[in-house]
Amino acid sequence: MNQPKTLVARSLLCALTLAAALGCQDRTVPATPAAPPTAAPLFVFGSSAPLNLHERVLLAATARFPPPAGSARDFPPAALDAAWDTAVRGYARAFGSMFSPAATAAQRGLSRADAARFCAPDPTPVVPHAVCALWPAYQRDQWAKDDAKNKAFIDRLQKTRPELWQAIADDLVRLYGMPWPKHPLRVEVAAEVGGPGAAYTTDAGYVTLASTDARHQGDAGLEILFHEASHLMFAEVEKALAAAGEKTGRPVPDALWHALLFYGTGRVVQKHIGPGYTTYAEAQGLYTRGGFDGFAPALDAHWRPYLDGEVTLDTALAGVLTALPPDDRGVDP
Numbered sequence: 001m002n003q004p005k006t007l008v009a010r011s012l013l014c015a016l017t018l019a020a021a022l023g024c025q026d027r028t029v030p031a032t033p034a035a036p037p038t039a040a041p042l043f044v045f046g047s048s049a050p051l052n053l054h055e056r057v058l059l060a061a062t063a064r065f066p067p068p069a070g071s072a073r074d075f076p077p078a079a080l081d082a083a084w085d086t087a088v089r090g091y092a093r094a095f096g097s098m099f100s101p102a103a104t105a106a107q108r109g110l111s112r113a114d115a116a117r118f119c120a121p122d123p124t125p126v127v128p129h130a131v132c133a134l135w136p137a138y139q140r141d142q143w144a145k146d147d148a149k150n151k152a153f154i155d156r157l158q159k160t161r162p163e164l165w166q167a168i169a170d171d172l173v174r175l176y177g178m179p180w181p182k183h184p185l186r187v188e189v190a191a192e193v194g195g196p197g198a199a200y201t202t203d204a205g206y207v208t209l210a211s212t213d214a215r216h217q218g219d220a221g222l223e224i225l226f227h228e229a230s231h232l233m234f235a236e237v238e239k240a241l242a243a244a245g246e247k248t249g250r251p252v253p254d255a256l257w258h259a260l261l262f263y264g265t266g267r268v269v270q271k272h273i274g275p276g277y278t279t280y281a282e283a284q285g286l287y288t289r290g291g292f293d294g295f296a297p298a299l300d301a302h303w304r305p306y307l308d309g310e311v312t313l314d315t316a317l318a319g320v321l322t323a324l325p326p327d328d329r330g331v332d333p
């Protein structure tokens with residue numbers, strides 16, 4: 001999800017480097033995809049007022065991810081500047097970062113909160129109450145605008161190559177060795193998102209996308225949708241990466257797991273759309289001007305063959321680690 005803003009995920013997984021060696025056999029590329037049931041929908045989309053206000057304040061409180069140019073900044077009105085500052089400071093104190101357990105708990109609570117209970121006398125306990133000073137004005141002046149943007153984004157996204165969705169999901173399930181997270185996987189859409197435009201919350205089992213982020217429009221929005229879903233099905237690759245580090249004796253760069261995910265899901269989406277599609281990481285320069293500088297040659301040489309079904313997962317990961325400069329830690333974008 002700042003550096004180059006991009007996506008970053010908002011889960012403890014983002015902060016963790018898997019250090020433990022987990023016994024791993026060499027896994028071959030499965031011959032038969034463990035496809036999810038095709039009759040069940042992959043995603044269900046939602047737009048919630050409490051979560052939209054929460055994400056706005058969270059974005060301001062976690063300055064690591066400044067909003068990209070062109071993002072909506074139409075709330076609050078000047079008369080609420082003081083209340084806004086208080087809420088932002090409260091969020092910064094309560095959550096520390098968007099990867100904190102408290103922030104994850106808030107996401108979980110907000111996914112269930114309905115507008116009638118949000119900031120009620122017994123407010124959602126995981127949200128700093130200072131945000132409630134903004135709630136009446138948000139509902140009155142801003143929510144309808146945000147909701148309209150969200151619904152327009154959802155409508156566009158649902159019309160973006162829907163015939164490819166199941167095939168993309170099937171490939172991700174096969175390559176990452178985990179089932180589809182949930183049928184359907186909930187996608188909360190917010191005008192602004194307190195991650196770099198998109199986020200996932202592992203234990204809440206849903207993802208959040210920003211409707212006003214210019215980087216999420218068109219086919220890139222489709223990749224981001226599946227990128228965030230991939231976060232919920234990447235644990236086996238991360239385990240294999242840790243094991244490859246033990247086996248090869250090479251350090252595992254902190255940002256490498258996320259680079260593998262960006263590259264992998266981008267490659268799958270590109271395979272289905274066609275070679276004319278530029279992956280999100282390439283379009284945003286993650287391999288050249290931020291985050292994953294220096295990773296691209298190793299990913300091209302060793303990760304791509306796994307994605308194309310030519311080598312095993314363990315062979316690919318060992319190859320990536322061996323090819324990387326030993327002192328390149330990377331920076332999670």
Ligand SMILES: [Zn+2]
Pocket residue numbers: 001007008009227228231258261
């Ligand atoms: Zn990510």
